[in-house]
Amino acid sequence: MLTKSSTELVRQQNSALVLAALRRAGNLSHTEISAETGLASATVSAITAELEKAGALAKAEQHVQGGRGRPRVLFTPRRDHGHLIVVRISSDVVQYSLVDYGGTLLDRFDEARNHDERGTAPFARAFVDALERLLQRSRLERDRVLAVSISSKGLVDGTSARLLWSPVFGREELDFAALLAPQWRVKVMLSNETLLVAQALATQAERKPESGFRALAAISLGHSIGLGVARKSQSGEMDVSAPNFGHMLHTPSAGLCRCGAYGCIEAAAGFYGILRAAFEVPADTIPAKFVPVAELDKIAASARQGHRMAGYAFRQAGIALGNGISRMLSLYERMPVHVTGPGIRYFDLMLPGIEEGLAQSMQVRLQGPPEIAIVADEQRLVFEGHLARALGVIDGDIASVGASAVPG
Amino acid sequence: MLTKSSTELVRQQNSALVLAALRRAGNLSHTEISAETGLASATVSAITAELEKAGALAKAEQHVQGGRGRPRVLFTPRRDHGHLIVVRISSDVVQYSLVDYGGTLLDRFDEARNHDERGTAPFARAFVDALERLLQRSRLERDRVLAVSISSKGLVDGTSARLLWSPVFGREELDFAALLAPQWRVKVMLSNETLLVAQALATQAERKPESGFRALAAISLGHSIGLGVARKSQSGEMDVSAPNFGHMLHTPSAGLCRCGAYGCIEAAAGFYGILRAAFEVPADTIPAKFVPVAELDKIAASARQGHRMAGYAFRQAGIALGNGISRMLSLYERMPVHVTGPGIRYFDLMLPGIEEGLAQSMQVRLQGPPEIAIVADEQRLVFEGHLARALGVIDGDIASVGASAVPG
DNA sequence: ATTATTTTCTCGACAGTCGAGAAAATGAAT
């Protein structure tokens, strides 16, 4: 259903547009903002004045220029307008970062996960404590934090900030909004990790409009398999989602998965699935909780030396991925695939299987196989995704309250 | 990327809102429009005056009322504001309908498809001729037609009105926009048939807001397998798509498909797939182009009498569907599934397989199986989908040109 | 006839965008 519009909404939308342009292109002058957004110069004046009064923007003192004429004066986000806390939860460590409104990192520390502990309660305590510590280390008031952005592997309900299923906690739900509700009056955002990779790659692609970005997928290879999909809807807005790819059904013969089901993609293409196949462990063996990378490196080495079962293990992992990707493309559309995660070091071993798995499907026969690119530095991309997403939401909030909330 | 907004766009959006309310709820008075849309009474006056001047609306002469006070005067779409041609292409017949702007059917005829003919050229000629005939029969000028809305099974590029793959023409593309371009100056819309079923069911669900509609899927069972998905995006607009479900990879062992690939869902769950399995024809046999329904009825009868291979054929069809649905739900979200098409008469035979195929996946174990409903009358739903979609687009056009295009 | 009631229409206030041109700020030319 469509929804009512009004002149105030117009201002809100255009304010958000100005903030987005500033995020995308860095510091911009009045005229550059006008060119970038398509807004008339007079409108830019009105909007920047409002945002300046609200404290979100400031004029940079240094006006760079060489040419003739009145020098341009650059607008820039006011870094002290607020702060953002980014939490990356991975299987062995949790990383806490403090970022300012300008997107620059102020503080960061890691906390090792205690693998002996069972259940979410101890983790929840450690989580709340760590946020508190982050404030203390920077002598920051809690109300200066505009948002907390959290990422984890697994199945996530983004609207309510609930972790529905994760490799670590299984079906035990974790409601981050409820966790912080008593003390923190901030927006809590929870995103799947690979969704953020897709988000980061998509914002990168949007920075160069000549690339004609439409859609992309990011696949993370590791103990578990993640998928993020970023697509531009016909209305022009970016739609990013994290389908449950790792536990999509591959084929029942792929064996028992960590999640308790049989035949998930992960059960064939995740690290433990590869290990199981290489060592010819029965497919209904409950797989190891954690497979050291050194172990997989050994299998990869023997596969590269021609060992049959090791090679087979990577090949069947590739087929599971190829089939899964082909199914994903059938349900969405043709789009480039970016592969990341620790598993990319074995990508050469999986590629023949992937190609085989792709070639079977009608979608690929019809439109050709998708471009596949390897992307290193997954953790940096996740962090960039956090920034793009959380700061974008914060900008939206600023635009929607406008200058009205600021007295005087 | 966000896009610039302006006061004119506000009017455009709100005009569309008024037209949509009128479509949804039938004829409405001034106050009802205001209540339905949330717009102020003064705004409704301005918009209805503009739309009346443009010729899209008129006041109904009869003012129904019982109570006191000034009687309400109902607004209604002006049926003669323009016309819509709806073309339903199915495997054996093409149905041409002429509809007015109010959505009432004015004329309709069917044309049998000639199965001997090869290639798209003869079909294209017959198509253009039939449209011409539709005009002549109602003595209608060509420029009174606002849009031509076409539906077919198969893979469709909705933005460009090109049929990319279809059961009948295979990979031979058919560009309907180009077909009509020389003579016709109308909007040409091409939609997958099952997409329109999903569209119709979704607009029905939206009519009762208490149902809290979020998403639904429509699956059509027949010679081929179709899927339509309708989802409300977070911005509130309806997003309807027709993923390539029938030719999504099920499992390579499902055998050769009409499309030339191996293991498509259709190769197991389409009519010819069931036939092949029941008669134990080798799985790489090129399947029959067309399977009479009587033939399948016989298999169903023997299956119901306990015949082993017949029962197995329907069961493996069900498993293919169940696996496919579970994969679809993994990639989107949990949503009710509506099953339609001629194949629903065998649904009881497939249901055990469907449930088995669903139960294997993690998504279903976690969130429970989706609600499955049987929906008869597929053809009526397709037609309703045509109307909802095409008239919605026409309304959008009217709102966007506004009264500006109409002289004095 | 008058009154109560409900609906529709109209008017002025307010919010927003835009184009044009004034004002500002600087380098180049005289």
Added chain:
DNA sequence: ATTCATTTTCTCGACTGTCGAGAAAATAAT
């Protein structure tokens, strides 16, 4: 040193749109 050309930023009035309040219209009840 002053003036001129150039570029950027700012400001003003016109235009479009929404909204609330109250006037005007149309009918049933008194």
